Every structure is written in structure tokens, then in C-alpha cells.
Amino acid sequence: MKSYNEMSKEELMKEKESLTAAYRDYQKMDLSLNMARGKPAPAQLELSYGLLGAVDPSDMIEDGIDTRNYGGLDGIPAAKALLASMVDCDPEQVIVFGNSSLNIMYDQVSRGMTTGYLGETPWCKLPEVKWICPVPGYDRHFGVTEHFGIKMINVPMTEDGPDMDMVEELVKDPAVKGMWCVPKYSNPQGYVYSDEIVKRIAALEPAAPDFRVFWDNAYCVHHIYDEPEKQKKILNILDETEKCGHKDMIFEFMSTSKISFPGAGIAGMAASDNNLKDVLKTLSAQTIGYDKINMLRHVNFFRDGKGIREHMKKHAAIVRPKFELTVKKFKEELEGLGVGSWTEPSGGYFVTFTTNPGCAKRTIELAKEAGVTMTGAGAPFPYHKDPDDSTIRVAPTYPTLDELSQALDVFVLCVKLAAVEKKLG
């Protein structure tokens, strides 16, 4: 099909007419489809039913810790080993917390605000705190920093990771205290940070001694393809920072939320000894300990890193056709039209669709009115402000293949319609 860029006004008006007719047909169908949130589909949840009965009452003492009772502030060693296997770090570098890595990150920012890291001034005593936000990024990350009144600074993402020239410049400001990163299968693009980018991050020389990279390795084992050669590799950030003598600069987060049950998994943080000790001091005021029985449940069910990898293959078998269908629809329906571009992730939970500037909000609105809910416009940006109004996060995992197919048909139509509307002005 001819690109919209090459169409005359008459052709565009004709195209609009035809698109509008098709759109009205969808509206009449009273659809209710959702590609908004990165939620596993029910079929994926069923993979973890074995977890529910994975604790044997007669075998609840693990590494000398009675998982039934109080104690064990930093988590049971076997659960540390399980989470460590996901990011290839030493189990002793890990604290196992509760069910939510987002909550750990929130707590870590909160500790920065009220306690301060390693003896530094609590940020609530400072006139201003700033944060580096690679964009587009994860809306809930930005929600945490916004909640604490931290000033967020956009840094563009490339296929290889954040624009490091900008990052290196920004960290010269001592008010810059942190940076969000989803290094592997980034949310929402599915990009993987290149070795060069990881090395440049590890080598950062921030002016603030309490600058921390929040390395949210949420999708570290969430490959879409089983073949090892198709699974993207990433350098180990803790190793790289250690080489640079910057190990205290990293908080690395991991979680089983999208491995076992979202909301009923276990989550952890890996960090340097200094940081772990610092966290445990606060943690001993905050709680007596996290849910050790749920840790044991996960240890018994998954056993080890190999067990997790095998389990993730089953997830991949369910989500792979959905990602492939998404990209296929985009190619078939939109390629060459000049209406936008998209990512082709090999892992994670999202595809990013980039519309022509000024078209994202309208596309999402059109989809909504035809019964297809997308992530809100602007969500992947701090303060919900997409400067180009062009980024749409597509979450293909939750719907069934049939639902997804229909939702994508509506979506690509809305992309085209919004693009034509824009061109016609």
C-alpha cells in the first residue's frame, strides 16, 4: 500500500472515509479488550499451581531456620540462592523481602529520604533531589519518584540503553541521587543494554556519594525464545561496578512476580555488603521478617536456576505467539505506511509502538472508544508527559490469542485513522 506521506489530500480523505467506516463497524461490536497492563494470562498462572502445595509440614526447617516462626530478617539462604541464580550473583549479596520488588524500590527511595544511605544526609533535608529517568520507561518507577517529590529528568533511550553522554553529564550535579534502569528487555521497548552501556554505567563518577542506580532486573529470565542464541545476554552490573570500585552504587532488584504468581511471589535486592548492612539496620526497625514460608514454597517448587529456566520455557511457549502475532499485524497492516514504528522484543512483557508525533493520545482515545484499552497516553514518561505524544506501550500477554488478534486489528486501524486525521490537520 502507498505510504500516507505520498498520498494527495484527496487520497487521504478517501482513506479516512474507508477507515472511519471500518472503525464504526468495530464500535458496533461492543468489544471489551485490554492491552494495558503487563499481566500474565490465566494459562501462565496455571503453570504455578504446584507451588500451592509445595510446602511439606514435616519439613519446614530450612538451613536451621524455622520458617514457621519469627526470625530471619534477611530471608532464608535457599531463597537467596534462588533469586541470586536469576541474576548470577553471590547468594550472600541478596536480601529476600516480601512479594513486591516495586515495594522494595519504594522503601529504598524512602530510606534515602528519611535515613540517608551510608551516613549521608537524608534527602528530605535537601532543597532539591533529582533523578535520571530513561524514557520511555516504567510508569510505576516514575510514580515512586514523583510520590516523593523528586525532580525527574528525561534521558532518551536508544536500542542499546540510555543516552550515556547525557547521563555522564547529569551525574556531575550532586542533587542527582538516582537513576531508574530496566536493563534487560526494557519496559516498554524490550531493549537490552549493550555491554558498552553497562560498562559506562558502572564507570559513572557521580558527584553525589549517595547516587544509586536502581537496576530493576525484572525480566532477567523472561525470554520469549528458548534457543540460547536468541536469548539476549547482559553484563553483570555488580561485577562491572566492582571492577570500577563502584559497587556501592548499585541496588539490583529481582522478583518472581511474572514467574510464579504476581502478588504472591518473592522479591529481592542484591547489593554490596555496605549497602546490605545499611539496609538491614533500617529493616530491623521496619519488620521482624518477611514471609519465609512463601520463600520455602518457591525454593521447593523451583529448586534452582535450572528449575526457573525450565519453568520460563513454559511461559515463553504461551507468550511467544502473542508477541509474534503483534509484530506480524504491525508489519502486515502498517509497514511502509509512514504511520509509525515498533520494537520487536525477544523478551519481557511489552512492545513499544511509536506513532507519528502528536498521534499517540488520539490513537489510544480511538481504541478506547472502540472497546480496546491501551496503557494511558504519556504513562511511560515522568509526570505522564510524552513530549512527542508518540509512545504507546502495547501489552500483549493477558488476552487470549483470539482476543489479542481482534484488539490488534482495532489498534492498527486506530493508528491509521489518527495518522490520517493528523495529516489532514
Place this chain on the structure above:
Amino acid sequence: MKSYNEMSKEELMKEKESLTAAYRDYQKMDLSLNMARGKPAPAQLELSYGLLGAVDPSDMIEDGIDTRNYGGLDGIPAAKALLASMVDCDPEQVIVFGNSSLNIMYDQVSRGMTTGYLGETPWCKLPEVKWICPVPGYDRHFGVTEHFGIKMINVPMTEDGPDMDMVEELVKDPAVKGMWCVPKYSNPQGYVYSDEIVKRIAALEPAAPDFRVFWDNAYCVHHIYDEPEKQKKILNILDETEKCGHKDMIFEFMSTSKISFPGAGIAGMAASDNNLKDVLKTLSAQTIGYDKINMLRHVNFFRDGKGIREHMKKHAAIVRPKFELTVKKFKEELEGLGVGSWTEPSGGYFVTFTTNPGCAKRTIELAKEAGVTMTGAGAPFPYHKDPDDSTIRVAPTYPTLDELSQALDVFVLCVKLAAVEKKLG
């Protein structure tokens, strides 16, 4: 036996000699006994094994919420109802959080520090924040306020609750932002606030609009006796504050930690609509939700308030002999000696032993050196400072009856020895 107060110096010296000989015999026994922490005994934990298999994979949608997936920030309605039944409030007044009520309290203080309640100034922006601490009290409560640098003010406890004349005076200071309360079976005395005290608390007119009573109803169903007439009643604080138009003044906390498994239970907070809305705003930045499968597990296992009451009778059958033995030993060995006094709780997890002034630390030290660990001296006071050095928290639940008996024999001996030493100067 003759009171130490009536003994001559010679008699006291002879007594000391005999006590010291007995003490040395214990030291030779190489004991390792613990009456330090309020932990359920293994026999109590076994009561909840049914919880481990209480979730049926085919029945995990509860009140329309898929407990397997994300969502449900405030908890599943059935779990709200379960926790509400424990403190006799409306389920809609409850948010169900994670596994630790201490963590909820910590988070609430943290919110006061960084966000502020209902639009009030965050406390971290104020020159000073003060807190009312009935003493002796729960060490971990004081640990939270100490962690945030809040100035703690001691208010003496009576058998009926805190000294309300002092409290009413203190809340006239707008820097006083909160008060810790364990209203029923108080930690560490086992006292229950009288109706008059509850009414006076509800009627408080604090200068600070963001003053909150942290009503930690940790032991609301933890009766030692089954007979209803022996179970202490307490007025409902939410009802009482509502009558006074002060409903926003209360955060009430409850937990199943000492009902099911410590660390693997569910915990909640009851509060006014205004407060709940205020909390949910922060909570939506903090987490996607708590462990709904564990909520479902508890709902399925306990069913309702009646189920919890029946379950607590089984706990009572295990802990009752331990409390009775403790008080019996104190009576048999110490009554009339002028060496101290003790509480006789009908619920909760602790007995308070009050030594003669200046003898608590020494008693605990002597016990330690004979292999019996008690809660650290000063622990039940802010900053670990017991002004009279006389309060010892006795936790009788964890040891077996035999271990407890031996530990108490050592303890009463140490009480006597410390008292004699003190008298001899």
C-alpha cells in the same frame, strides 16, 4: 519465709550465701533456656498446618478478584471481613496489607514523615516531632519512632491503661503527633484498657490535627482462658472516636501473626474513610498489591470470626499452663519476700515482673550467666532506658513446660540474689 525487708544484715548474708550456692549449681548445669521473645511454641505452630494446603487451584477467584494475578490494592473483601471480625469493625474500614502489622505501623509513621496525613505538613519538615509512649511498652514500637528520630515521652501505665491526665496535657503540644497503645493484654503487662480510659482517649483534643493514636490490637483474640467471663472486654475505639467526632484520630492494627504462622500471616489496618483514602494514595505508589493468595489461604482456613475463636482456644490450651506455671512459681518462691511484684495476665504473650528499684539489669545479667536469656534490661522503654531499672518482660510461651519450669527456677533465684545483693549494698 521472712521478707528480706525484715532480715538483719547477718540473715541477709546467710541468705546470699545459700542463694549463691544454689546459683553455682545452676551454672554448672550449662543450661540454654530462653524467655526473651514472644514467640509461639512449635506445638502452637502445628495448629495451622491446615493452612498450607488451604488454597484450591480451581477456586482462586474471590469476590471477582483473581487472587493469582495483580490487582486488589486494598486486599480481598473476604480477608477484610476476617480481620474486621477480630476487632469488631466494618470490613470496609479495613485495608489488608502484607505479613507484618509492625511493617504497617512503620509505613504509617514513614508516611507521616514524608507525605503528611490528610494534607498536613510532612513531619520531616518540622523542627521536632514528639510521641507519647506508655511505659513499660512494646520495644519494637519504640524502635520505629526512635528510627525516625521522633522524641519519645514516657507516660506511666496503670492497670487500667496509660495515665490519661498526663496524656491530655501532652497533646496540647502541637509537636506531639502520635501515641503507641497496645490496649488489650498490653505488652508487656497483659493489662486491658478500662472503658474510662478508652473513652478519654477517644475524647482527646490534640493540638495537632495530624495526631494519631496507633492502636495496636495485636492480642485482641489472644485470651488465655476459654470462659467468656474470664476474657477481658474492651470498648471499640473506632466506635468511641466516632461518637466524639474524632474518627480520623485512630489507626487500628491487627494481625494473624500469633494466630497462624508468625511471619507468614496477614495483617491489616482499620481506620476512617478519610484515612483509608489517604493511605491508598501513597500505597498505589508503593506496591501493586499484597499477597492475595495468602489472604485467601487464611480466609479458607479460618472462615470467619468464629473459626478464629475456635482456633484460639487451641492456642490457649497450650499457653495457659505456661502462664499459670509462671505465676505459680512467682507466688511460691517470691510472695512476701519483698523482692518484687508481677502481673497475672488473662491474655497476650507476656508477664511483667517488677523487681525492687535498681535490680532488673542485675537480675537479667545473673540469669544470662546461668544460661537463661530474658528480654534485655530496659527494652520495654524508649531508648532502652528503664528509669527505675526494675522492669523485666517475661515471655513464657516458647519453651516447653519443662524448660519453662527450669528457666523460672533460675529466674526466681536470680531475682532473690539480685535483691539481697542490693540490700547488702
